[in-house]
Amino acid sequence: MKNLAIFASGSGTNAINIINFFNFNRKYDGTASGEQQTANVKTVICNNKNAYVLTRAANAGIESTVYGKEELTTSPSRLLQQLSELGIDYIILAGYLLKVPDILIEKYNGRILNIHPALLPKYGGKGMYGHHVHEAVVAAGERKSGITIHLVDEKYDNGKILFQAECSVEPDDTPDSVAAKIHTLEQMYFPDVIADYIKKGL
Numbered sequence: 001m002k003n004l005a006i007f008a009s010g011s012g013t014n015a016i017n018i019i020n021f022f023n024f025n026r027k028y029d030g031t032a033s034g035e036q037q038t039a040n041v042k043t044v045i046c047n048n049k050n051a052y053v054l055t056r057a058a059n060a061g062i063e064s065t066v067y068g069k070e071e072l073t074t075s076p077s078r079l080l081q082q083l084s085e086l087g088i089d090y091i092i093l094a095g096y097l098l099k100v101p102d103i104l105i106e107k108y109n110g111r112i113l114n115i116h117p118a119l120l121p122k123y124g125g126k127g128m129y130g131h132h133v134h135e136a137v138v139a140a141g142e143r144k145s146g147i148t149i150h151l152v153d154e155k156y157d158n159g160k161i162l163f164q165a166e167c168s169v170e171p172d173d174t175p176d177s178v179a180a181k182i183h184t185l186e187q188m189y190f191p192d193v194i195a196d197y198i199k200k201g202l
Helices: 013-023 053-059 069-073 077-085 102-107 131-139 175-201
Strands: 002-008 039-046 063-066 090-093 112-116 144-151 161-168
Touching: 002 013, 013 039, 013 053, 013 175, 039 053, 039 175, 053 063, 069 077, 077 102, 090 175, 112 175, 131 175, 144 175, 161 175
Parallel strands: 002 039, 002 090, 039 063, 090 112
Antiparallel strands: 112 144, 144 161
């Protein structure tokens, strides 16, 4: 069984979906995931002490640690030690808004996965996260959007693409309605893609 660390910055809907999938054998729709033996979420790492993901993690019995931005991005030695002590095999970015430091990418090369709320390479890069992405998609008159699950490298939203899923963008869609469609895709696919990727590495 592999150990996962989830990095998150916000409400934690993707984080708790992953925790439920692996630790409690439960998919987003309440059905059994059948993946409780593949991996186990050991910890949540967060850069925001007020993020609701910390409450979700506590309610699920998952330990969490808050690190300041400077420590996470420029001197992550304490974080690296924590991940090593927990035996972390994979890092999952679930709504994590900071750039992952190069030293972490080097140590976990090929073992850091991220989900992006658009069809990369479009609408990626620095500053393209959350609602900013959906606003840009609608403003550009795109007829489709979706999710991209990819490996993380030294550049924003640049790593190898593992999976994409699409949704339509209708003329009367708003950034909020596009966000709802994207959220459904995230809940449906992210845990399964993580599980499949881990199995290939076992």
